Amino acid sequence: METAILKSPFKSEEYFVNMGPQHPATHGVLRLLLTIDGEVIKKVEPDLGYIHRSIEKMCERDSYQQIIHLTDRLDYLSAHINNEAVCLAVENALELEVPERVKVIRTILDELTRIASHCLWWGVMGMDVGALTTYFYGFRDRELINDIFEETCGARLTMNYNVPGGLRHDIHPNFVKRVKDFVAHFKTKLPEYDRLLTGNIIFQKRTKGVGVLSKEDAIAYGASGPVGRGSGYSCDVRIHHPYSALHKVNFNEALQTAGDAFARYQVRIQEMWESLSIIEQLIDDIPEGAIQVATDAVIKLPKGEFYQKVETARGELGVFIISTGTKNPYRLKLRSPGLSNLSLLNHITVGSKIGDLVAAMATLDLVIPDIDR
C-alpha cells in the first residue's frame, strides 16, 4: 500500500494560503501567510501592521498622565496592569512611595484582570478547537468581574484607575463584598471548566503534543507568561521582580514541563487558582489610609532611563522611558509580550497541520493591538 502511494502519479508541490486578516482563529487583524504542502505547514509568516497606531510616537508628545490612557489600548484585556506599569515607572523615577492601601488594591485588581483575561481566553480556546459551549461559560464569569470593575473604576474595559502616585478615587463601598462573592462563586465554577473541557478526550487529542516548545527555545525566543511557563521556564515577573503588594503574598508559580498546547492550557487554569488565592490573602485586610500621594500637576521625570516590567495576563510587559528632564518622554518603548510570543509561532508549527496551527495559536493567546502598538 505504501509503495502505491510513493509511486503516485501526482506531484507534491508547495503553495501559499492566506490566513486572515479576518480569520476567526486569529482573534483580530493578524494575517498569516502559510506556505503549505498538502496540509503540512512549511512556513508561517505573520504580516502585521493592520491596526498599528504608533502609540510610541504619540507618547513622545504626551504628558505622563496622558500616556496611561494610551496603554489601555495595547493589550486591552490587561488594561489595568498596563496602566500600572507606566505608573510604577513614573513613581520609581520620581522616587515616590505610594501608600500600602494603593499597593494592595492595585494587586487585587491585577489578579481580577488576570482571571477575567484567562476566562475569555478559555472560552475562545475551546471555540477554536470546536467546543462552542466554553465560550458562554467563560464570558458568563468574566462578566461578573467586569461588573466589579465598572462599579469601582467606572469602566469595564479601559479602566484608567491608576494615576501616578496612586489611584484615581477610592474603591466602591461594595467592592470587598462583591470580590468575596466572586471568589466564592468562581471556586465552584473552575472545577466545572475542568469537567467540561480539560478532561474531554477530543480536546486532549487536539492539544497534547501539539506546538511543542522546549525550555531552551522558550528563553531564546523571549517567550514569557504562560507560554514560557508551559515549557518549564520560570519567567513570572511577579516572582523574580515583585512589585506593588506582591511581596506580601504567597503563591506558586504555575509551571508545566511538557511544552505543548495542553501544558500552556494547564498553566492558565492553574494561574486562575493562584490568582484567587492572592485575592483571598489580600481582600480581608486592605490597609486604611490615603489613596494617593500628591504629584505636581505637570510631571517632569529627572534625566535618565527607567525600566519597569510587570506580568500581564500574556506575559512580560516592559515600559522603557528615556527622559531628558522635560514633561514628555524623549523615547518610550513598550516591550509587548505578544510580539515575542508570536515570533516563535513559525518555530512550533512547522511540520504540523493547519488545524494544529489553530490549536497552537490559541494557546499563545495573542491580542493583536498588543503586537501592533
Added chain:
Amino acid sequence: MTNEALQYVISDWFPEPEAVKLQFTQEGTQFLTVSIEADNLHELMWLLKHNKETCFDYLFCLTGVDWGKELGVVYHLESTVHRHIVVVKVNTTDRDTPCFDTVSDIWPTAEFHEREVYDFFGIQFHNHPNLKKLFLPEEWEGFPLRKDYADDVNMIVK
C-alpha cells in the same frame, strides 16, 4: 553577580577599552549600562550570552533610539540563571545608511524586534536572515520614529 563584578568580567574581555570605545555607566539608570563601538558589538554580545559567568540568555527588550545626531539601539539582557541584568548600547552618526550587526543568530527573538527597528528608524542589520518591514507597508517613505520625521497630514504637532 553585582554590577561591579559584571563590569570587571566584561572589561577583562577587551584589553584595550579605548580602541573599542568600551564605557560603563550607572548614572541615571537602575542597570549597569555598557556602550561599545558598532564593529565590536557582535563579539561582546556573543560573549555575554556564552560566557558561563555572565550567561545572558534572555534578550527582553530591543529599542531603537534617535538621539538627535546619532541613531542607536539599546539592548536589555537578563540571565535566567543568575538573574542579573545588563544594558548594552550602540550608536552611529551615519544617518543615511546606519547599520549594525544582527544579534538574531544569538537570540532568535531579536529577528522580529530588529525588523521593527528597521521599520521605524531605518537602521539596517547586517546578516539578518529576513530584513524587511514588519509593520509598515513596503512602499512607506521615511522612518516615523525618527525625530526629524514630518507628516503634515497625519501628525498633530503641539
